Amino acid sequence: MANDEYDLIRLQCLLVVLIGDSGVGKSNLLSRFTRNEFNLDSKSTIGVEFATRSIQIDNKTIKAQIWDTAGQERYRAITSAYYRGAVGALLVYDISKSLSFENVTRWLKELRDHADSNIVIMLVGNKTDQRHLRAVPTEDGKNFASENGLSFIETSALEATNVDLAFQNILTSIYQIVSSKSLAEEGADVGKKFDPREGNNISLSQEGAKQEKQGCC
Amino acid sequence: MRTLAETKSRWEGTFKEGPSIADLQRAVKFNGPDSPCAAGLRSICWKAFLLWRYAPAEQWPELARQSRAAYSALCDRHLRYIRHPEQLAALAIDPLADDPDSPWNAVRRDDTVRAEILQDVCRLPDELFYHEERVQTMILDILFLYCALNPGVGGYRQGMHELLAPIVWVVAQDAVDRATVTTDDPAEALMVEMLDSAFVEHDAFALFSKVMESAGPFYEVDGSDGLDTPQRNTIVERSKYIHEVALTKIDEELANHLRNIEVLPQIFLIRWIRLLFGREFGFEQLLSLWDTLFAYDPTLELIDLICVAMLLRIRWTLLEADYSVALQLMLKYPTPPPPHGPHTFVDDALYLKGHFDAAGGVTLIFKYTGKSPANSLFTTPAPSRTATPSFQKPHSLRQRTLGARSPLPARILQQPGGVEAFLQGAAKNVLERGEKLGLNQAVRDAVGEIRRNVQGIQENRKTTRGGRALSLFGEAAPPLPDHPPTVSTMEKRNRQLAAMLDESVTNLKLLAASGFEGEKEQHLETVEIAAAKIQFVRACLEDPSLALSEEELPPLSTLTISGSAEISSPTVALDTTPVVMTSSAVDETRTALSTPDSSKENSTLASPPAGSQAEPLIAELDKMDTDHHDEDTLPPLQSELANSPSPPTVLTVIPDTPPPPAAVQREPRPQGPIPTRSTLAQSSFAWMLEPDTTTSSLPQAHSSSISSSGRPPSSGGGASTAQRKRGNLSREKNAFLFGEVTGDKAGEGVLSADQIFGLQPIRKGG
Numbered sequence: 001m002a003n004d005e006y007d008l009i010r011l012q013c014l015l016v017v018l019i020g021d022s023g024v025g026k027s028n029l030l031s032r033f034t035r036n037e038f039n040l041d042s043k044s045t046i047g048v049e050f051a052t053r054s055i056q057i058d059n060k061t062i063k064a065q066i067w068d069t070a071g072q073e074r075y076r077a078i079t080s081a082y083y084r085g086a087v088g089a090l091l092v093y094d095i096s097k098s099l100s101f102e103n104v105t106r107w108l109k110e111l112r113d114h115a116d117s118n119i120v121i122m123l124v125g126n127k128t129d130q131r132h133l134r135a136v137p138t139e140d141g142k143n144f145a146s147e148n149g150l151s152f153i154e155t156s157a158l159e160a161t162n163v164d165l166a167f168q169n170i171l172t173s174i175y176q177i178v179s180s181k182s183l184a185e186e187g188a189d190v191g192k193k194f195d196p197r198e199g200n201n202i203s204l205s206q207e208g209a210k211q212e213k214q215g216c217c
Numbered sequence: 218m219r220t221l222a223e224t225k226s227r228w229e230g231t232f233k234e235g236p237s238i239a240d241l242q243r244a245v246k247f248n249g250p251d252s253p254c255a256a257g258l259r260s261i262c263w264k265a266f267l268l269w270r271y272a273p274a275e276q277w278p279e280l281a282r283q284s285r286a287a288y289s290a291l292c293d294r295h296l297r298y299i300r301h302p303e304q305l306a307a308l309a310i311d312p313l314a315d316d317p318d319s320p321w322n323a324v325r326r327d328d329t330v331r332a333e334i335l336q337d338v339c340r341l342p343d344e345l346f347y348h349e350e351r352v353q354t355m356i357l358d359i360l361f362l363y364c365a366l367n368p369g370v371g372g373y374r375q376g377m378h379e380l381l382a383p384i385v386w387v388v389a390q391d392a393v394d395r396a397t398v399t400t401d402d403p404a405e406a407l408m409v410e411m412l413d414s415a416f417v418e419h420d421a422f423a424l425f426s427k428v429m430e431s432a433g434p435f436y437e438v439d440g441s442d443g444l445d446t447p448q449r450n451t452i453v454e455r456s457k458y459i460h461e462v463a464l465t466k467i468d469e470e471l472a473n474h475l476r477n478i479e480v481l482p483q484i485f486l487i488r489w490i491r492l493l494f495g496r497e498f499g500f501e502q503l504l505s506l507w508d509t510l511f512a513y514d515p516t517l518e519l520i521d522l523i524c525v526a527m528l529l530r531i532r533w534t535l536l537e538a539d540y541s542v543a544l545q546l547m548l549k550y551p552t553p554p555p556p557h558g559p560h561t562f563v564d565d566a567l568y569l570k571g572h573f574d575a576a577g578g579v580t581l582i583f584k585y586t587g588k589s590p591a592n593s594l595f596t597t598p599a600p601s602r603t604a605t606p607s608f609q610k611p612h613s614l615r616q617r618t619l620g621a622r623s624p625l626p627a628r629i630l631q632q633p634g635g636v637e638a639f640l641q642g643a644a645k646n647v648l649e650r651g652e653k654l655g656l657n658q659a660v661r662d663a664v665g666e667i668r669r670n671v672q673g674i675q676e677n678r679k680t681t682r683g684g685r686a687l688s689l690f691g692e693a694a695p696p697l698p699d700h701p702p703t704v705s706t707m708e709k710r711n712r713q714l715a716a717m718l719d720e721s722v723t724n725l726k727l728l729a730a731s732g733f734e735g736e737k738e739q740h741l742e743t744v745e746i747a748a749a750k751i752q753f754v755r756a757c758l759e760d761p762s763l764a765l766s767e768e769e770l771p772p773l774s775t776l777t778i779s780g781s782a783e784i785s786s787p788t789v790a791l792d793t794t795p796v797v798m799t800s801s802a803v804d805e806t807r808t809a810l811s812t813p814d815s816s817k818e819n820s821t822l823a824s825p826p827a828g829s830q831a832e833p834l835i836a837e838l839d840k841m842d843t844d845h846h847d848e849d850t851l852p853p854l855q856s857e858l859a860n861s862p863s864p865p866t867v868l869t870v871i872p873d874t875p876p877p878p879a880a881v882q883r884e885p886r887p888q889g890p891i892p893t894r895s896t897l898a899q900s901s902f903a904w905m906l907e908p909d910t911t912t913s914s915l916p917q918a919h920s921s922s923i924s925s926s927g928r929p930p931s932s933g934g935g936a937s938t939a940q941r942k943r944g945n946l947s948r949e950k951n952a953f954l955f956g957e958v959t960g961d962k963a964g965e966g967v968l969s970a971d972q973i974f975g976l977q978p979i980r981k982g983g
């Protein structure tokens with residue numbers, strides 16, 4: 001793709017999933033980001049919910065479609081359907097529940113098994129408002145992220161701390177990876193990276209990209 | 218709690234129609250606000266439907282006693298140390314003993330399970346009742362016991378709590394505090410015993426267990442530990458069945474559309490089904506839906522068709538929706554307005570159970586929207602055909618003419634006489650195209666059938682199938698008597714139907730003559746109305762017992778088919794005779810027009826997963842199929858009649874054959890291709906690269922600042938934060954982001970990938 005065409009490159013819609021144990025605050029992160037709402041007694045998510053929001057990166061409007069999954073669907077076939085097409089994942093744990101942090105490893109494995117290998121993952125320690133109940137030191141989260149090549153942030157959906165930043169960072173980095181990738185590879189042979197086991201046979205022709213647009217937000 | 222007097226009148230009201238299950242069923246379905254569930258005691262009705270269905274009423278008290286005793290025993294066994302921790306402490310057992318069977322360890326394990334359940338019980342919907350502590354404990358205990366007794370379900374699954382909660386509410390609502398009642402009347406004593414508030418938990422457990430006998434599979438997950446094997450999952454299978462079999466059979470156009478926009482059915486059906494629609498409707502509406510559901514189908518098999526009925530109700534909106542809009546619609550299902558509230562979905566489902574085909578779907582769509590699917594004539598599978606879902610069927614009339622994806626119809630429609638020219642072209646290539654279309658043969662067959670059947674009407678009158686009363690217009694039409702209609706009524710009916718056909722033909726011809734100039738929408742509407750009428754006539758012909766509503770029909774003065782100037786001579790030959798296509802003739806037409814050949818081809822096309830590969834072929838098929846999918850039978854009929862080598866001058870009499878029976882059996886699940894979202898959706902980042910075609914209407918305050926989407930950009934402690942109950946209110950704004958980025962940077966400009974900590978893509982197994 002020629003350089004002067006670069007400006008025409010546009011990300012139509014980025015699909016990001018929220019995963020993590022039940023009750024760590026995924027739904028509230030989503031509602032805080034998309035509607036600036038927080039509900040202490042929000043109902044548990046059954047199956048999946050989703051919401052969208054547009055943000056500006058590089059003078060371009062990027063639409064983010066964020067899927068909120070039920071924490072209990074962990075290790076289940078249903079979730080793998082949600083991962084399809086996801087370019088980013090926020091892996092959330094509760095800083096006041098060490099079990100939710102211990103389970104991060106298993107969530108990560110699930111992502112690696114079911115999601116696109118290029119998916120950008122951010123580890124999110126939520127509920128920093130629960131200072132007196134903190135069970136997972138910030139350093140632990142930071143180290144885990146560093147060891148596993150994830151980015152890391154701590155948030156509070158209740159206090160609206162870092163929520164926008166978390167989403168913005170992951171979307172920005174996805175955008176940049178996509179942009180640089182498209183320059184390097186001209187979008188030609190992306191299909192090779194896919195695991196044939198999952199039945200991907202990608203032909204990313206222009207036509208295909210158009211079709212995708214219709215399935216997006 | 219209600220007064221005893223009120224409870225008593227409700228108790229009597231419950232059995233007003235009679236004590237049998239059938240009486241209750243009828244009353245629940247037909248009595249509206251006077252239903253024994255609404256005006257009587259809902260808990261008694263639910264118990265009757267779910268627990269005492271096959272027992273005579275005099276045994277009900279005894280059954281209740283037994284199940285209560287059983288629950289008490291269960292509590293003693295499983296909840297003893299939880300309810301009485303002091304008994305555990307009194308045991309002479311070392312709390313730290315390694316023995317896994319030690320009651321201490323058992324209690325610890327139980328506590329983990331209970332904590333998981335409690336987390337959801339605390340998050341029950343807003344009903345105040347659910348948030349009383351005693352109620353939450355009750356719900357927790359019931360769920361805990363259920364999971365202990367049913368390890369096969371795989372422990373507590375999210376959603377069970379929202380199935381149980383309404384049950385507890387219903388039982389508690391009807392309960393009577395025994396201590397406040399002193400009575401000598403044995404009947405009253407019995408009532409008080411049945412409604413004893415001390416047994417709310419016991420009775421709710423019994424009801425919940427019974428519901429879960431059928432709903433349990435919705436929560437099951439096989440091979441839960443297998444990360445490497447593709448897992449089979451009951452709810453996913455069920456969702457696929459609903460979409461690919463049930464909906465495809467009842468409304469193929471809608472099923473195809475959902476497939477085309479790549480909506481995975483389980484995305485919305487998981488919640489619909491697992492909660493028995495608990496989040497889709499208001500609380501009271503939900504209860505009345507459950508009333509009818511429990512009354513008619515405690516096995517919950519009807520769920521599939523309830524889902525289909527819900528989709529049918531919003532089909533027109535869905536057909537125009539893209540992926541996002543469609544999902545939003547289904548995840549926030551629009552509340553159906555009265556009088557057709559959510560409980561009517563059960564009625565619809567019961568109807569669809571008896572009419573498990575496209576005609577059934579058309580009837581319901583017409584009933585609620587006043588419109589019939591334009592192409593329903595063609596997609597209706599013939600009764601004899603096996604229902605192999607063909608996933609690549611051409612798009613509907615509506616989609617094709619409105620959408621830009623299929624260039625052909627637009628081209629044809631724009632040219633004056635285009636349709637006719639095209640049809641004649643098609644007719645010339647009978648062997649090539651006609652084979653695929655099945656069209657020419659179909660028209661010939663239809664003409665032949667007309668010829669044979671015109672004077673076979675007399676025989677046809679005798680072929681009425683039973684006295685099944687059914688109305689296209691809801692419950693308004695009175696049931697028909699069991700004896701066959703008289704000759705004169707049949708004749709009248711036939712004339713009415715003929716007039717409807719005639720009107721449709723005329724309109725379509727006028728439309729064709731107009732060269733499709735002017736408002737496209739208007740033309741579409743004309744075509745759709747015509748199609749709806751033809752569909753209606755078909756339905757009437759198919760089922761002679763179908764009631765014709767007088768006001769729906771044109772006045773009798775217009776009822777003779779006259780040879781209008783536009784009708785070509787072979788048709789004129791039919792004019793003075795009261796011509797009626799008999800049901801079998803219509804069936805024949807429909808069978809042939811449903812193009813078995815092309816659908817077969819289409820289904821083979823469906824197997825390659827990459828949609829793009831199939832695209833050219835589909836486009837070709839699109840061309841082939843254009844005429845009869847985009848237009849009604851009548852233009853092809855006309856063109857064929859014009860080309861017909863020997864127009865019938867004498868109508869011969871051949872006794873009519875009885876119409877083929879409607880296929881209502883549930884078809885086996887298809888082994889055919891299972892649609893997934895296209896591989897493109899699974900692709901890497903490059904799929905997102907698109908030419909910049911849309912411009913944002915959102916304010917672009919700063920290059921990398923998040924656009925506010927109609928809310929203040931600052932999100933520090935919104936109004937909702939005020940709800941917080943947690944203690945620590947001090948806000949340290951030390952945005953804790955590890956790496957280069959801090960909270961202050963948010964608005965500063967574009968962040969490069971290397972500015973953000975560790976944002977490298979991960980690799981498999983990395």
